[in-house]
Amino acid sequence: MTIATPKFGVGASALRKEDDALIKGEGRYTDDVKREGALHSYVLRSPQAAGTFKIGSLDEAKAAPGVKLILIAKDIAHLGPIKCMAKAKQPSGEEHPVRDIPLLAADRVSYVGDAIAFIVADSIDQAQDAAELIEVDYDAEDAQTDLATALDEGAPLVWPELGSNQLYLHENGNREATAKAFDAATHVTTIQFVNNRLVSNYLEPRACVAEWDDEAGFTIVVGSQGVHSMRRALAQHVFKMDLDKVRVISHDVGGGFGTKMFAYREYPLAMEAARLLKHPVKWTSDRTEHFLTDAHGRDNLVTASMAMDADGRFTGLRIETIANMGAYCHTFGPNIPVIGSTMSTGVYDIQNLDLTIKAVMTHTAPVDAYRGAGRPEAAYLIERLVDACARETGRKPEELRRINFIRPEQFPYKTPTGRQYDVGEFDGHMTQAMDRAGWADFEARRAEAASRGKLRGIGMATYIEACAFAGSEPAHLELNGDGTITLFIGTQTNGQGHATAYSQFIAEKIGIDFDKIIVRQGDTKELDRGGGTGGSRSIPLGGVSVSNASEILAEKIRKLAGKELEAGPEDIELVDGQARIVGTDRAVNYGDLAKGATDPEDLKAMSDIKQDEATYPNGTHIAEVEIDPETGHVDVVAYTIVDDFGVTVNPILLMGQVHGGVVQGIGQALGEQAVYSDDGQLITASFMDYAVPRADNVPFIQFETRNVPSTTNALGIKGAGEAGTIGACPSIMNALVDALDGPLGIRHVEMPATPDRMWALIQDAKGH
Template sequence: MVKFGIGQAVRRTEDPVLLTGKGQYTADVSWPCQAHGIAVRSPHAHARILSIDTQDAAAMPGVLSVFTGADMRAAGVGPMPANVVVTQTDGSKMAQPPRHALATDKVRHVGDPVAFVVAETLDQARDAAEAVLVDYEDLPSVTDTDLADTPDAPVIHDEAPDNRCFTWDFGSAPETADALAKAAHKVELKLINNRIVVNAMEPRAALANYEGDDETGRYVLHTPTQGVHSVQRQLANDIFHVDPSRMRVITGNVGGGFGMKIFLYPEQLCVLYAARQLKRPVKWVGERSYDGFTADKQGRDHVSRITLGLDKDLRFTGLHIDLKAAMGAHLSGFQAFIPTMAGAKMYTGVYRIPALHMQVRGLFTNTTPVDAYRGAGRPEAAYLLERLVDKAALDLGVDPAELRRRNFIPTSAMPYDTGLGPVYDSGDFERVMDTALARIDRAGFAARKAESEARGKRRGLGMAYYIECCGAGPGEQADLRVDEAGKVTLYIGTQDNGQGHHTAYQQIISDRLDLPLEAITVVQGDTDLVERGGGTGGSRSIPEGGVAVRDAAEGVLDKGKIIAAGMLETAPGDIDYADGAFTVVGTDRRVSFEDVARAARDPSRLPPGTEPGLDTKTRHKAAAQTFPNGCHVCEVEIDPDTGDIEIPRYVVVDDFGTVVNPMMLAGQVHGGVGQGLGQALLEETVYDPDSGQLLSGSFMDYCMPRADNMPDIDFIYIEDMPCTTNPLGIKGAGEAGAIGAPPVLINAIVDALKDLGIHHIDMPATKHRIWQTIRNATMPQAAE
């Protein structure tokens, strides 16, 4: 086995630089003569703009200019496009109100930008921003997703008079209605999937310059992204209307993306426009409360009404879902895709459910736009389904593990066509569940519950089984270049956001070329250096990019064998490669990789017709998605007098197929569980229902998970079920922890409280919400 190859728990090679403060994030970058920008944001959730007076602000010391939406539109700066357009049930396209960088007619959420101030210093820009006078006519607002399409809701966009961006149906309504009508049992549930502020460690930022003359010059943008090429294409083709070669996008280190940094934002357009107008670099760095909480794309915010049918043997017969999904105030990149095509096909999960019908209403609200957040539709599907299954078990008095076991798709059915699009290639759901239950010692739970009760506490055990579809996207190209010393540089279009891409790609190359990691360099994040790329999202970087890297390494060896054969005076078919050397099979005649790399650059040593160098460029586009899956089981202990909750045990058993690096994998799972725990127990974006004001606009009011909230996580993975549709057997793991954690935690809490007649509690199950739920159950008058 190669020392640093696939399957080895190699420490991340990125970390020494990052941990010693030598990383380079956009905020760390400064260009000569740069100016500083500040966005002027709306204090209103919904208001008509009557006038914008910038004269006093423009006259303040150090101010270079104050730009408005009218300025940018007059210069031909286009609106930000929706990357996905949904076709509605009636065949028409969804409503697509344009979203410009700066509002001109109305503001539609608190934080909507209306002007952009540029000054010599940041303090001067801040002072001037306060002097921009905007005359608003306040309008009624709606921030509650469930109320957005009611008859008396204020209209947010004229293009969507009922605030519906789209109505979209999936599955068979007649078959599902028939299945539910004939069901021996029906279980109903209303779920709220709470809105999340992403809060990546690195705030958004943008630094732009314009080089050259107006007609042929180039824009340069340094900004944290999850893939520079998609940002380049949108900026060039859709917004600034220039050839993509005139739009260079650079991304350095990225301190967390989680979906939020895939998309375009108004500030990126503003600095590009300002840099061109002022003929100097312009820098904007977001502030956590003023910019992040109000303007970063947020996650989730679904309201669902669900009905599950079961026959007399408690086998699932039909599932109906009525889902309202918040779009927020404006269209964004993929927001229409999340509750529809991304999530809908996973709503049967790991179960045989013969009939499904889902109707999704995407609704505009006077809130920050919602888009992809870690898992992007699959966490919402898993939470809905796993809460529903647990409630069915509780309502019908059956063991939740037995109910799942009775309805699991069996291993013998693989590959299994769900009938909704996905075809599961592999998986043994019952074995994974049983392994998780054994590791948490479910058999000993009754004794632990009794011990908790003796101390006045309530103990619950919950489980949740998730499956997601990922690992496929637009495809990825690996450009592998070998210098004369045998050092390898990989140019690839994915974008590391903290996942450890450099280490993973180095391991894949090392596994095939037998090179030490220090001989391998990875380059990402620059459209001038990397020819093309699909970016990072949907756990596809290693399933797609990793395969492309492996294929490129194989191409290097194929070229190397031809050159080595010439050096050793034999046929290429007689050459083998191992331990860093090309060897004539059956002999001790050999030349090192370094020697062949050197010879490959010397035309006099190449066989006739051989291209110089070992450089290889390959592209891989996944033919099918992958389906990582797993089981989370946890125990909670609740103090009924205070609502305090502890998590003494938490077990995760996952099926990720082939694992590149077990250490990094564990980190991905732990981080995902932390984000899922945050949504389940702590995080909630709250708007005032009357004014539309954001009430949870800072860390004083919005509770992020901390170290003392995290349980010890007993994590293992099962490796003997590699993905059969991915050449490396990899299924993907980046989103898994965040998918399994919310339902398992809520299921455990409900299990602890079920003796009080409590069958559901919505996220986040904060200590106050738990306490209030217990109080309402034990003192009914308290609920009045």
């Protein structure tokens, strides 16, 4: 019983199957979907951040050319809101209040971009023209957009009936034990910083096409990160109908980054309009709407302190975080800071923790998961703090890390927040990264840069994250009459290369060419359930089920072939789409086996492997930067990574994921920041004002792995989709401090380190 090893099994650097069609412009994104008789829709949004409003007569707008329907809040009172699906645990045990997102605001707006009316017309231009004819009388109120003052006495309240802008209080750790550790400490280091607000800016803005059938119900095509969770949100929470009355389809999706996991207002509004008008209704966001209304990421104020003994060992960690929720409780928004906080102690053996999170409402766009969903914030906190500890105590950053790393013999290791790390060799990947980065020779490069008038610095981050959280992802395989194999799975590719990676598992077990494997995702009619894509779960969970289902189907193929060839299944090998008796030329191809099968179940296999604990990818990022003190401009001139992802499925896909994450981290560190004015206007609402990284901001990235297989994942895989983002920001910012501390005594730099911010820091340090 053998399987000939295919060219592109697990571990091979197979090129992406998806790219040929995408490069040729043959991809099918939501806005590419055309429906006969489709109408177009537009959302009238509030220009005010806070206050009440009244809508005047709609007669003129309804009579405008091409207008078919205008919906306001009273027209959809029978529909539910976009519900908040996550709540944080409070010390009292009481549930905190939530403010779900209404499909349309009724009489009060809470941020610029809040939805007021939904206009449907023959064309988008006609819908926009009609929106301008709707009279809205606003009674504007003071807005609260500054997170730092949101809890001050007298601050404008987002939801006055709550009596405060604080949504919840969350605590973790042992306050009394931590206080004792601080009392006994030889040295305490404290840092304060902002984790800046971000806009995800995926390539493809959100869109949907909704249809209604009196018998079948709704069909909606939408770019998502999982059609099944989208169906639940729309069917159960908004329309209060059976799941089988809502079909959700996602075709190609141009980026997600967490932000496309959620249902948004426009989707049920388009669905309700399609039901009322008996016509398909299409809505497509423009880039400004994306900036204004799609869930933002990060946005925390943090104070963190580390207690150390005389030997430099970390004895206690105290963290106080104020986390911005925005104007409403987005789908998972309240839980994102809590998820991140469970990784607060990082790769270090810290026994005592006192952690407090205050979630705060402001008159800004709601905040939710963005690539890493709290874990980048946690890594940034601990890695900036560790470097500050090293500087204050006169130790080298790598030496202080080595003193405090969790040692291999301590695993499995339970953190103070309850995380259960299974394996790790942190010193190993740090030492390897230092070697690859030329850490020992850095001072020569610093001196050379100084001769050119530049300030050069080097910084590292040794991170760990939790991903591929406990759960499962069912995989269904089917052998077709033409010899192809179809995989049905409930994850959703957003550019990661799922069709390629899943095909590698199948090809390895069944011996079939890549071009004969069909991967089907994104249709609730084809698969009854699925967990979607998020938290780096697709390959660690879905891949395991695909691999196991492939083994099951391979055994069925051998049994069918054994009967056909009059041989035992153990004597059958699977190679190049054929089942063959080992050592002979007697064979039968998969297509003929499928056609001759009498029981359809002989051609199908299903697996749903459950994983009981998260996986914990970790690694070391080392960045080198150069600063021009005359302009404040920062160049990332070298970047080195050694990561531990357990098992590598496809090195090229893995490298692409890590590179993309690093670039997003560079964006946050050096340029990206969503900024609101005092009156609630988003003043960074376009690419003219919001600085996403460009190709010339990205250095060559030297990437290697030093893998220690996971013991919680059946195949040893740890997950990699978010890791690049998690390690990037602290390594870059630590490098900036290293460049500035020696010559100028600057030990703190806030993100984003824009040229104007850097120039001002340097001028202040020089006394100018």
